Amino acid sequence: xxxxxxxxxxxxxxxxxxxxxxxxxxxxxxxxxxxxxxxxxxxxxxxxxxxxxxxxxxxxxxxxxxxxxxxxxxxxxxxxxxxxxxxxxxxxxxxxxxxxxxxxxxxxxxxxxxxxxxxxxxxxxxxxxxxxxxxxxxxxxxxxxxxxxxxxxxxxxxxxxxxxxxxxxxxxxxxxxxxxxxxxxxxxxxxxxxxxxxxxxxxxxxxxxxxxxxxxxxxxxxx
Numbered sequence: 500x501x502x503x504x505x506x507x508x509x510x511x512x513x514x515x516x517x518x519x520x521x522x523x524x525x526x527x528x529x530x531x532x533x534x535x536x537x538x539x540x541x542x543x544x545x546x547x548x549x550x551x552x553x554x555x556x557x558x559x560x561x562x563x564x565x566x567x568x569x570x571x572x573x574x575x576x577x578x579x580x581x582x583x584x585x586x587x588x589x590x591x592x593x594x595x596x597x598x599x600x601x602x603x604x605x606x607x608x609x610x611x612x613x614x615x616x617x618x619x620x621x622x623x624x625x626x627x628x629x630x631x632x633x634x635x636x637x638x639x640x641x642x643x644x645x646x647x648x649x650x651x652x653x654x655x656x657x658x659x660x661x662x663x664x665x666x667x668x669x670x671x672x673x674x675x676x677x678x679x680x681x682x683x684x685x686x687x688x689x690x691x692x693x694x695x696x697x698x699x700x701x702x703x704x705x706x707x708x709x710x711x712x713x714x715x716x717x718x719x720x721x722x
Contacts, residue, residue: 516554518544520627523565528608532562532615559615560623566612567627569605573597574634577693587642588685592692594638595681598658600693602665603674610666613659642685657681 522543526535537558541548555561577597578590602609616622635658636651644650661677675695682689 515544515546515550519546519551519554519561520565520568523562524569524608527562527565527611528605531607532558532611537561559618559620560625563612563615563623564625564627566608567625567631569608570598570601571627571631571634573601574631578634578638585641587638588687589691590638591642591685592682592687594635594654595658595678595685595687596692599661599665599674599678599681602662606666609662610668613663613666616659657684 519540522540523535526539526543530539535558537551538548540558540561541551551561555564574594574597577593577600580593584590632651632655635654636647639651639654640647658681661681664672665674665677679689681687682691
Protein backbone atom coordinates (compact mmCIF):
# COMPACT_ATOMS: atom_id res chain seq x y z
CA UNK A 500 0.00 0.00 0.00
CA UNK A 501 1.42 3.36 -1.02
CA UNK A 502 1.79 6.03 1.70
CA UNK A 503 -0.89 8.66 1.97
CA UNK A 504 -0.17 11.98 0.30
CA UNK A 505 0.46 15.12 2.33
CA UNK A 506 -2.91 16.53 1.27
CA UNK A 507 -4.74 13.41 2.48
CA UNK A 508 -2.92 13.53 5.81
CA UNK A 509 -3.80 17.19 6.18
CA UNK A 510 -7.47 16.49 5.52
CA UNK A 511 -7.49 13.67 8.07
CA UNK A 512 -5.94 16.00 10.66
CA UNK A 513 -8.50 18.67 9.87
CA UNK A 514 -11.37 16.22 10.32
CA UNK A 515 -9.91 14.89 13.55
CA UNK A 516 -9.60 18.39 14.97
CA UNK A 517 -13.14 19.25 13.85
CA UNK A 518 -14.49 16.20 15.68
CA UNK A 519 -12.72 17.25 18.88
CA UNK A 520 -14.10 20.78 18.65
CA UNK A 521 -17.63 19.50 18.04
CA UNK A 522 -17.37 17.01 20.90
CA UNK A 523 -16.22 19.79 23.24
CA UNK A 524 -19.23 21.94 22.33
CA UNK A 525 -21.62 19.04 22.88
CA UNK A 526 -20.20 17.86 26.20
CA UNK A 527 -19.67 21.24 27.83
CA UNK A 528 -23.17 22.19 26.74
CA UNK A 529 -24.53 19.04 28.35
CA UNK A 530 -22.42 18.77 31.50
CA UNK A 531 -20.62 22.06 32.04
CA UNK A 532 -16.91 22.75 31.92
CA UNK A 533 -15.74 21.20 35.20
CA UNK A 534 -17.62 17.94 34.64
CA UNK A 535 -16.11 17.46 31.18
CA UNK A 536 -12.67 15.91 30.90
CA UNK A 537 -10.29 15.79 27.96
CA UNK A 538 -10.75 12.04 27.98
CA UNK A 539 -14.52 12.49 27.66
CA UNK A 540 -14.02 14.78 24.69
CA UNK A 541 -11.64 12.36 22.98
CA UNK A 542 -14.05 9.48 23.55
CA UNK A 543 -17.01 11.42 22.16
CA UNK A 544 -14.94 12.41 19.12
CA UNK A 545 -13.76 8.83 18.57
CA UNK A 546 -10.16 10.00 18.77
CA UNK A 547 -7.08 8.80 20.60
CA UNK A 548 -6.63 10.77 23.81
CA UNK A 549 -3.13 11.77 22.85
CA UNK A 550 -4.50 13.71 19.88
CA UNK A 551 -6.15 16.24 22.19
CA UNK A 552 -2.77 17.28 23.59
CA UNK A 553 -1.32 17.26 20.09
CA UNK A 554 -3.81 19.88 18.89
CA UNK A 555 -4.47 21.86 22.08
CA UNK A 556 -2.27 22.80 25.07
CA UNK A 557 -5.15 22.24 27.51
CA UNK A 558 -8.87 22.01 28.10
CA UNK A 559 -9.42 25.77 28.40
CA UNK A 560 -7.93 26.45 24.98
CA UNK A 561 -9.83 23.55 23.43
CA UNK A 562 -13.15 24.79 24.81
CA UNK A 563 -12.51 28.40 23.81
CA UNK A 564 -11.62 27.28 20.29
CA UNK A 565 -14.72 25.10 20.16
CA UNK A 566 -17.02 27.96 21.20
CA UNK A 567 -15.36 30.40 18.81
CA UNK A 568 -15.86 27.85 16.03
CA UNK A 569 -19.54 27.55 16.94
CA UNK A 570 -19.83 31.35 17.00
CA UNK A 571 -18.21 31.97 13.63
CA UNK A 572 -20.16 29.15 11.97
CA UNK A 573 -23.44 30.45 13.42
CA UNK A 574 -22.57 34.00 12.39
CA UNK A 575 -21.54 32.95 8.88
CA UNK A 576 -24.78 31.00 8.45
CA UNK A 577 -26.83 34.00 9.57
CA UNK A 578 -24.99 36.45 7.32
CA UNK A 579 -25.18 34.27 4.21
CA UNK A 580 -28.65 32.81 4.54
CA UNK A 581 -31.26 33.45 1.85
CA UNK A 582 -32.17 35.99 0.80
CA UNK A 583 -28.51 36.95 0.65
CA UNK A 584 -27.80 40.64 1.00
CA UNK A 585 -24.97 43.15 0.94
CA UNK A 586 -26.99 45.70 2.89
CA UNK A 587 -24.81 46.70 5.84
CA UNK A 588 -27.69 47.42 8.22
CA UNK A 589 -29.34 44.06 7.57
CA UNK A 590 -26.05 42.26 8.03
CA UNK A 591 -25.40 44.07 11.33
CA UNK A 592 -28.88 43.05 12.52
CA UNK A 593 -28.25 39.44 11.52
CA UNK A 594 -24.93 39.46 13.35
CA UNK A 595 -26.49 40.76 16.56
CA UNK A 596 -29.33 38.23 16.36
CA UNK A 597 -26.90 35.37 15.71
CA UNK A 598 -24.74 36.06 18.77
CA UNK A 599 -27.68 36.80 21.07
CA UNK A 600 -29.30 33.63 19.76
CA UNK A 601 -26.40 31.60 21.12
CA UNK A 602 -26.99 33.04 24.60
CA UNK A 603 -30.62 32.00 24.29
CA UNK A 604 -30.10 28.56 22.75
CA UNK A 605 -26.80 27.49 24.38
CA UNK A 606 -26.94 29.03 27.87
CA UNK A 607 -24.76 26.45 29.65
CA UNK A 608 -22.07 26.52 26.98
CA UNK A 609 -21.99 30.29 26.62
CA UNK A 610 -22.00 30.83 30.39
CA UNK A 611 -18.98 28.54 30.69
CA UNK A 612 -17.30 30.40 27.85
CA UNK A 613 -17.82 33.78 29.49
CA UNK A 614 -16.54 32.41 32.80
CA UNK A 615 -13.44 31.09 31.04
CA UNK A 616 -12.65 34.53 29.66
CA UNK A 617 -12.54 35.83 33.23
CA UNK A 618 -10.01 33.23 34.38
CA UNK A 619 -6.36 34.13 34.95
CA UNK A 620 -5.29 33.05 31.46
CA UNK A 621 -8.22 34.98 30.00
CA UNK A 622 -8.61 35.32 26.27
CA UNK A 623 -6.67 32.76 24.24
CA UNK A 624 -6.23 33.65 20.54
CA UNK A 625 -6.76 30.82 18.06
CA UNK A 626 -7.59 30.35 14.36
CA UNK A 627 -11.30 29.92 15.20
CA UNK A 628 -11.37 33.26 17.00
CA UNK A 629 -9.57 34.95 14.14
CA UNK A 630 -12.28 33.75 11.75
CA UNK A 631 -14.93 35.16 14.07
CA UNK A 632 -13.04 38.46 14.21
CA UNK A 633 -12.86 38.58 10.41
CA UNK A 634 -16.62 38.12 10.09
CA UNK A 635 -17.43 40.77 12.69
CA UNK A 636 -14.87 43.13 11.21
CA UNK A 637 -16.39 42.67 7.76
CA UNK A 638 -19.84 43.29 9.24
CA UNK A 639 -18.66 46.58 10.75
CA UNK A 640 -17.06 47.61 7.45
CA UNK A 641 -20.19 46.82 5.43
CA UNK A 642 -22.26 48.71 7.98
CA UNK A 643 -20.30 51.76 6.88
CA UNK A 644 -17.57 52.19 9.46
CA UNK A 645 -14.51 54.16 8.41
CA UNK A 646 -12.71 53.15 11.63
CA UNK A 647 -13.00 49.39 11.64
CA UNK A 648 -9.95 49.00 13.89
CA UNK A 649 -11.78 50.78 16.70
CA UNK A 650 -15.41 50.04 15.81
CA UNK A 651 -14.91 46.28 15.64
CA UNK A 652 -13.62 46.02 19.24
CA UNK A 653 -16.60 48.13 20.36
CA UNK A 654 -19.07 45.80 18.64
CA UNK A 655 -17.30 42.81 20.17
CA UNK A 656 -17.45 44.40 23.63
CA UNK A 657 -21.14 45.26 23.28
CA UNK A 658 -22.01 41.73 22.16
CA UNK A 659 -19.97 40.16 24.97
CA UNK A 660 -21.65 42.45 27.47
CA UNK A 661 -25.08 41.53 26.16
CA UNK A 662 -24.33 37.80 26.30
CA UNK A 663 -23.05 38.18 29.86
CA UNK A 664 -26.17 40.11 30.87
CA UNK A 665 -28.40 37.46 29.34
CA UNK A 666 -26.70 34.69 31.32
CA UNK A 667 -26.24 36.13 34.83
CA UNK A 668 -27.70 33.43 37.12
CA UNK A 669 -30.81 34.58 38.91
CA UNK A 670 -31.10 37.98 37.21
CA UNK A 671 -30.78 37.42 33.44
CA UNK A 672 -31.93 40.21 31.17
CA UNK A 673 -34.36 39.14 28.43
CA UNK A 674 -32.59 38.72 25.12
CA UNK A 675 -35.18 40.87 23.34
CA UNK A 676 -34.49 43.79 25.68
CA UNK A 677 -30.77 43.50 24.98
CA UNK A 678 -31.54 43.28 21.28
CA UNK A 679 -33.56 46.46 21.47
CA UNK A 680 -30.70 48.35 23.11
CA UNK A 681 -28.17 47.12 20.55
CA UNK A 682 -30.50 48.00 17.70
CA UNK A 683 -30.87 51.51 19.11
CA UNK A 684 -27.09 51.78 19.41
CA UNK A 685 -26.66 50.94 15.73
CA UNK A 686 -29.85 52.70 14.59
CA UNK A 687 -31.37 49.54 13.16
CA UNK A 688 -35.04 49.06 12.41
CA UNK A 689 -36.65 46.44 14.67
CA UNK A 690 -37.83 44.45 11.65
CA UNK A 691 -34.32 43.76 10.38
CA UNK A 692 -32.54 40.47 11.10
CA UNK A 693 -34.80 37.97 12.86
CA UNK A 694 -37.29 40.12 14.81
CA UNK A 695 -39.62 38.74 17.52
CA UNK A 696 -42.34 36.35 16.39
CA UNK A 697 -40.67 35.65 13.06
CA UNK A 698 -38.46 32.93 11.67
CA UNK A 699 -36.13 32.70 8.72
CA UNK A 700 -37.87 31.12 5.72
CA UNK A 701 -38.19 27.39 6.25
CA UNK A 702 -36.99 27.70 9.84
CA UNK A 703 -38.25 25.54 12.65
CA UNK A 704 -38.18 25.83 16.41
CA UNK A 705 -34.67 24.50 16.87
CA UNK A 706 -31.37 25.93 18.00
CA UNK A 707 -29.65 28.34 15.65
CA UNK A 708 -30.40 31.65 13.95
CA UNK A 709 -33.89 30.49 12.92
CA UNK A 710 -35.20 30.59 16.49
CA UNK A 711 -37.56 33.43 17.37
CA UNK A 712 -37.16 36.11 20.03
CA UNK A 713 -39.77 37.10 22.56
CA UNK A 714 -39.56 40.46 24.25
CA UNK A 715 -40.87 39.05 27.52
CA UNK A 716 -39.12 35.68 27.54
CA UNK A 717 -35.99 34.99 29.63
CA UNK A 718 -32.74 34.43 27.84
CA UNK A 719 -32.77 30.66 28.01
CA UNK A 720 -36.48 30.10 27.37
CA UNK A 721 -37.46 27.03 25.43
CA UNK A 722 -39.86 26.84 22.52
